[in-house]
Amino acid sequence: FxxxxxxxxxxxxxxxxxxxxxxxxxxxxxxxxxxxxxxxxxxxxxxxxxxxxxxxxxxxxxxxxxxxxxxxxxxxxxxxxxxxxxxxxxxxxxxxxxxxxxxxxxxHQSIYTYAGDVLISLNPFKTVPGLYSTVQLQSYESAEDIEERPPHLFA
Structure with a gap:
């Protein structure tokens, strides 16, 4: 990039x-x-x-x-x-x-983007608050349709 x-x-x-x-x-x-x-x-x-x-x-x-x-x-x-x-x-x-x-x-600090089934990750060169929080993890674990959630490593 x-x-x-x-x-x-x-x-x-x-x-x-x-x-x-x-x-x-x-x-x-x-x-x-x-x-x-x-x-x-x-x-x-x-x-x-x-x-x-x-x-x-x-x-x-x-x-x-x-x-x-x-x-x-x-x-x-x-x-x-x-x-x-x-x-x-x-x-x-x-x-x-x-x-x-x-x-x-x-x-906009959206460092994850999909390219089909591939996850593109950009280095933010700083800490993005809440990006890897327990709340974030739980929101992906409990999601009924993971494709409705934004791209993320947890997806």
Whole structure:
């Protein structure tokens, strides 16, 4: 998952920026995945663009025209900005919305997320109060339908 500095989010060696064209896309740019807050109502700053052909896109971002390889572009879906307990629920699963989901959950101290039957665990680098309490353990032990409970090591 990497680290976050001043709105930049790093993931391994691939980085993405969310922009919008007629259809909306994620694209890989250089070394950073930018989170662009444009207003209280819009979590992301959206740019204009269009697809040139099967191999490339043309985009205008802050007045600067760019051409990107199609292999570095992925469709954006509304589900990419929603919070899910299971990444499988994302409409179009690829690295950019997956990392955005994990980052969003990490910010809310939800360090556990499912990927189908697999539990993804992020290191919170601090103590999360009540995370492994007896009350928490008992709530999972007594749950009639464990799938209705949030992702957790106790599940």
């Amino acid at each position: 990497g680290f976050c500095i001043s709105g930049f989010h790093r993931c391994n060696s691939r980085f993405f920026r969310l922009i919008s064209s007629r259809y909306g896309i994620w694209y890989m740019e250089g070394r950073y995945y930018y989170r662009l807050d444009s207003s209280e109502d819009a979590e992301w700053d959206l740019a204009d663009g269009y697809r040139i052909d099967e191999k490339s896109y043309s985009l205008e971002i802050y007045g600067e025209k760019r051409e990107l390889k199609a292999e570095n572009v992925h469709p954006f879906e509304e589900s990419d900005l929603q919070d899910f307990d299971d990444v499988v629920k994302l409409g179009n699963l690829h690295e950019a919305p997956l990392l955005r989901l994990l980052h969003r959950r990490y910010e």
